[in-house]
Amino acid sequence: MGDVTCELCPRYCTIPEGGAGDCRVRVNIDGKLVATTYGRPSSVHIDPVEKKPLYHFHPGSAVFSIATAGCNLHCRNCQNWQLSQRGGEEMERIYRAEPADVVDAALAENCHSIAYTYSDPIIFYEYVYDTSVLAHDHGLKNIFVTAGYINEKPMRRLCQVIDATNIDLKAFDDGFYRRNCSGSLKPVLDAMVIAREEGVWLEVTNLVIPTLNDDIATVRRMAHWIRDNLGEQTPLHISRFTPHYQMRNLPPTPVESLHRVWNEARDAGLKYVYIGNIYGHKSESTYCPNDNTRLIHRVGFSVEEYNLTSDGRCPVCNQKVSGVW
Amino acid sequence: MKSRNRISTMRRRFLALLAVFSGSLLTSRSVATGKQRQLSLHEADFYKPHDLAG
Ligand SMILES: [Zn+2]
Numbered sequence: 601m602g603d604v605t606c607e608l609c610p611r612y613c614t615i616p617e618g619g620a621g622d623c624r625v626r627v628n629i630d631g632k633l634v635a636t637t638y639g640r641p642s643s644v645h646i647d648p649v650e651k652k653p654l655y656h657f658h659p660g661s662a663v664f665s666i667a668t669a670g671c672n673l674h675c676r677n678c679q680n681w682q683l684s685q686r687g688g689e690e691m692e693r694i695y696r697a698e699p700a701d702v703v704d705a706a707l708a709e710n711c712h713s714i715a716y717t718y719s720d721p722i723i724f725y726e727y728v729y730d731t732s733v734l735a736h737d738h739g740l741k742n743i744f745v746t747a748g749y750i751n752e753k754p755m756r757r758l759c760q761v762i763d764a765t766n767i768d769l770k771a772f773d774d775g776f777y778r779r780n781c782s783g784s785l786k787p788v789l790d791a792m793v794i795a796r797e798e799g800v801w802l803e804v805t806n807l808v809i810p811t812l813n814d815d816i817a818t819v820r821r822m823a824h825w826i827r828d829n830l831g832e833q834t835p836l837h838i839s840r841f842t843p844h845y846q847m848r849n850l851p852p853t854p855v856e857s858l859h860r861v862w863n864e865a866r867d868a869g870l871k872y873v874y875i876g877n878i879y880g881h882k883s884e885s886t887y888c889p890n891d892n893t894r895l896i897h898r899v900g901f902s903v904e905e906y907n908l909t910s911d912g913r914c915p916v917c918n919q920k921v922s923g924v925w
Numbered sequence: 926m927k928s929r930n931r932i933s934t935m936r937r938r939f940l941a942l943l944a945v946f947s948g949s950l951l952t953s954r955s956v957a958t959g960k961q962r963q964l965s966l967h968e969a970d971f972y973k974p975h976d977l978a979g
C-alpha cells in the first residue's frame with residue numbers, strides 16, 4: 601500500500617499509510633483516503649440563520665448546525681480552535697449522527713435548514729454532501745459556512761447540493777493568509793466566484809483585525825473586487841475581532857475602524873454592508889439601497905421587524921432586494 | 926506534516942498512559958484506539974448556549 605493524495609483542498613496533502621492530512625481528520629487507511637469524522641459531529645446546535653451570518657436567506661429561520669473536529673486552515677485568531685485545531689480522537693464529545701439522523705433531528709426540531717459550520721466543513725466534505733442530498737429530499741435547505749479554501753472540482757460539485765454559503769474572506773492579502781492562517785488567498789477568491797457562478801446564495805464575511813488587515817487601501821481593493829467579481833448586491837459582513845487563541849496580543853477592533861471599513865465598502869458601491877459582533881449596531885439591519893427604508897430590523901441575531909414584501913421588495917419604492925426570501 | 930502525525934500519535938499514547946494512571950481503563954483504551962464513547966444525537970442539548978462562531 602502506498603501514499604494517497606487528498607485532492608479536496610489546495611494543500612494536496614500526500615498522506616502516508618496510517619497518517620493524516622494537515623486537517624488531522626482525513627487519513628490514509630490501507631491505501632485509501634478515509635474521512636474519519638463522517639457521521640461523527642462534535643458540535644450540534646440550533647442557531648438562527650443570522651448567526652451564520654446570512655442576512656438575505658430566509659431571515660429568522662432556525663438552522664440545525666453541525667461540525668466535526670478538524671480544519672484545513674490554522675488561523676492564529678481562530679475563535680473555534682478547540683474544535684477546529686483538534687483531531688476527532690481529541691474531542692471531548694462525539695455524536696453518532698449519520699446523515700439520516702441529522703435530517704430527522706432537523707425536521708423534528710422544525711428547522712428550515714442544515715448548516716455545516718463552526719470548523720471548516722470542507723474537511724468533512726463527504727458527510728456534508730450526503731447529508732445535503734438527503735436534506736433536499738426532505739425539503740430542507742443546506743448552508744455551507746466556510747473559509748473557502750477548497751479546490752475547484754469539489755467546490756463545483758458541492759454547489760449542486762447547497763443553497764447558501766457564507767464565505768469568510770479573511771483579508772484581501774495573500775501575505776495575511778500565509779502568516780496567520782497557513783493558507784493563501786487565490787483559492788478563496790475562486791471559491792466565491794464558483795459559488796456565484798453555480799447559483800448558490802453567497803454572503804461574504806470579513807473580520808477586521810487591528811493592524812493586520814485594516815489597511816484602508818487593502819479594504820478598498822477588497823470591496824472593488826467583490827463588486828466587480830461577485831456583484832454589488834453581495835452582502836458583506838464586516839465583523840469585529842476579539843482576541844482569541846494565539847492572537848491575544850491585539851485589542852478588539854475599535855468601532856471607528858469598522859466604520860471606516862463600512863464607509864469604504866459603501867463608497868465602492870456595495871449595497872448591503874453590515875457590521876457584526878457589535879450588539880445593537882444600526883448596521884445590523886437591512887436598508888433599501890434606493891430610499892434607505894429600514895427593511896429588516898435586527899438586534900443581535902434577532903429579527904425585530906420585517907418589512908420586505910413577499911417577493912423581496914421595498915414596500916415604499918418597490919426596489920428589489922437580492923436574496924432568498 | 927509528518928512531525929504533526931508523530932506528535933499526535935505520541936500525544937495519544939501519553940493520554941492513554943495518563944488515563945491508566947488515573948484509573949480509567951476504558952478511557953485509556955478508547956484514547957489509545959482513538960475511539961472515545963460516542964453519544965447518541967438525542968443526548969445533545971441543541972439549545973444550549975454556546976460561543977462558537979459561525
Ligand atoms: Zn425603497
